[in-house]
Amino acid sequence: MAQFNQARAYMAQEDVFFDDGREIELLHFVYDHPDLDEIRASPERVLEAIDEFGRTKKYLMNVGENKGKIVTDLISEVKPGVMVELGGYVGYSTILFADALRKAGGQKYWSLERNPEFAAVISSLVELAGLSGIVKVVVGSSDESLQRLHAQRYIDKVDILFLDHYKPAYLRDLMLCEQLRLISPGSVLAADNVIKPGNPPYLEYVQSDVDKKVARQAQTQALYTGLFFPPACAKQYGDNNPDTINSAVKGNPHLVYESSLIRGFEPTGVPDGIEITHCRG
Numbered sequence: 038m039a040q041f042n043q044a045r046a047y048m049a050q051e052d053v054f055f056d057d058g059r060e061i062e063l064l065h066f067v068y069d070h071p072d073l074d075e076i077r078a079s080p081e082r083v084l085e086a087i088d089e090f091g092r093t094k095k096y097l098m099n100v101g102e103n104k105g106k107i108v109t110d111l112i113s114e115v116k117p118g119v120m121v122e123l124g125g126y127v128g129y130s131t132i133l134f135a136d137a138l139r140k141a142g143g144q145k146y147w148s149l150e151r152n153p154e155f156a157a158v159i160s161s162l163v164e165l166a167g168l169s170g171i172v173k174v175v176v177g178s179s180d181e182s183l184q185r186l187h188a189q190r191y192i193d194k195v196d197i198l199f200l201d202h203y204k205p206a207y208l209r210d211l212m213l214c215e216q217l218r219l220i221s222p223g224s225v226l227a228a229d230n231v232i233k234p235g236n237p238p239y240l241e242y243v244q245s246d247v248d249k250k251v252a253r254q255a256q257t258q259a260l261y262t263g264l265f266f267p268p269a270c271a272k273q274y275g276d277n278n279p280d281t282i283n284s285a286v287k288g289n290p291h292l293v294y295e296s297s298l299i300r301g302f303e304p305t306g307v308p309d310g311i312e313i314t315h316c317r318g
């Protein structure tokens with residue numbers, strides 16, 4: 038595990054840590070930056086400016102450079118043509134991973150973000166970073182966007198799926214992608230925050246063998262209603278609302294997964310991890 042560089046730690050996460058105006062403050066910070074001319078068309082410099090805001094102004098719920106490297110290493114290895122992220126926030130992961138995707142020869146990075154204001158911040162910073170050619174920001178709830186993009190044939194296969202949105206929706210959206218055949222042998226899933234705040238239902242699913250998943254599909258309702266989230270997760274992302282789980286999504290339990298946890302750190306230095314799951318067959 039790469040060591041955490043304390044000198045680059047973000048400010049501590051507050052009780053209210055997003056959607057309080059800080060995302061627009063970030064835009065002003067970047068566009069008022071004395072080095073704006075050098076920041077233009079440089080993904081590295083845009084990321085550095087976002088990190089500077091997180092270190093010196095206010096916490097931002099970005100994947101950060103420590104865990105980000107786990108995913109950029111994966112991108113260099115897998116060389117995805119198409120990558121989809123669920124939850125773009127202010128575009129940190131979008132810029133970091135789309136730049137890595139471009140360097141690896143990839144064609145398209147889809148950033149799905151529910152909040153239209155956050156999506157506007159992503160678009161502005163992606164444009165500043167010079168990545169508009171390969172990034173497409175899609176506003177809306179991830180499940181609706183995935184279904185629409187699939188139905189309109191914009192996406193027919195996902196090489197890497199980065200899950201970093203509403204924690205109770207990870208499993209539902211993975212199963213939706215399976216059902217739409219967006220995930221197939223060769224696809225890789227990278228799920229953030231599997232330690233902080235944690236996501237036991239998602240981890241149990243991707244770590245299960247086919248027999249176990251098939252048996253469980255027979256008890257679909259029990260599986261959905263039996264989802265459990267630890268108190269920290271419930272506090273951070275709302276309670277375990279069964280409405281977030283669409284029992285019509287059956288997934289494809291026949292996909293073979295090989296999954297492992299890669300440990301890392303939040304940008305504040307808090308330990309966390311990314312679950313990397315390869316679809317093998």
Ligand SMILES: C[S@@+](CC[C@H](N)C(=O)[O-])C[C@H]1O[C@@H](n2cnc3c(N)ncnc32)[C@H](O)[C@@H]1O
Binds near residue numbers: 099177
């Ligand atoms: C932890 S932040 C994402 C951070 C970002 N991936 C990064 O590392 O820079 C989670 C984001 O997911 C978005 N979100 C939550 N539920 C969503 C959903 N159902 N569909 C799309 N986006 C969602 C939130 O608005 C928020 O911007």
